[in-house]
Amino acid sequence: MRLRQPTPATTSVPPEQRPAVVLTEVSKLHPGGVRALDAVSLTVERGTFLAVMGPSGSGKSTLMNIAAGLDVPTSGTVEVDGRPVERLDETARAVLRRERVGFVFQSYQLLPSLSLLDNITLPLRLAGRTADQSWLDELIDRVGLRDRTGHRPTELSGGQQQRAAVARALITRPAVVFADEPTGALDSHSAQDVLRLLRNLVEDLHQTVVMVTHDASAAARAQHVVVMRDGRIVEGQVA
Structure with a gap:
């Protein structure tokens, strides 16, 4: 269940046993006292597909931005692949995002x-690295774009x-991929291809994939779903 009280990950735990993402009592206040997140705790286990749903203004995008290291919480702790994101400066967070996080927009x-x-x-x-050719070939074949490179x-x-964007998100072998409304601009057939x-x-x-979506049919493709409202997780289920 995605809503259990998380046990903080530590770098002493073998990588394959660490949760990909752990948020503990995370709150986010915007100027003027607007509370975008309200004491949210969430653990995303490695190798799982989690969908985060909710209406506009529910806090789901803020949750993703903080979990991905694009923003920092006002209070609470965030760990990505065992690293405490809120303790890192912007340069270190940029390195973490580049090496351990993938994005699909x-x-x-x-x-x-x-x-x-x-x-x-x-x-x-951008990271000064060369591609592992076998991994690159596998990704190109998986996204079905061998004749379009x-x-x-x-x-x-x-x-x-969008399938190319998925391959780009995976090229660094990230601990987690965050997908922000990845099917929002696609027709129904293409959307199902991307979700599959x-x-x-x-x-x-x-x-590990965390997908933010307002589309219930897209969320149904995930293994786990949480629903947000007013900055809180109000519902969680195992699909």
Whole structure:
């Protein structure tokens, strides 16, 4: 169950046994005293697919931003892959995001001047690393874009662009992938392809995925679902 009181992860625990993400009593106050998160505790076990649902303003995007190290809580603790995110400065958080976190956005965010292959490997180049060719080949085959690697994003369909974005998110072998409304800009057929891909990555590769969505049919593809309202988790279930 996703709502159990989390036991803080430590770097002394073997990586394969650590939860991917642990939030403990996390609150976030915006200027003016607006409480975006209210004492949220959540553990995301490694190798699971969690969907976070809720209406606009429920706090789900704030939860994702804090869990991914894009923002810091006003109070509480956050651990990603055993590292205490709220204790890191911005430079260290940037390194953590680059090396241990993958992102998939609704708008794809592929660079139009680069080929599909260069878009997928961009996180490695920014980190000064070269691609593991066998891993790169596996990702390209898994997303079904072997014959599109030389194309630019504008030459691809929305579904193909989003599948390329999934491969880009995975190229660094992250501890967790955060997907923010990954099917929001897709037709129903392409959306199901992307959701099937995410579920298969969890089941086949033991990848951890946290997906923020307002779409109940998309959330149904996840193994676990939590529902947020007014900055709190009000419902959790095991699918």
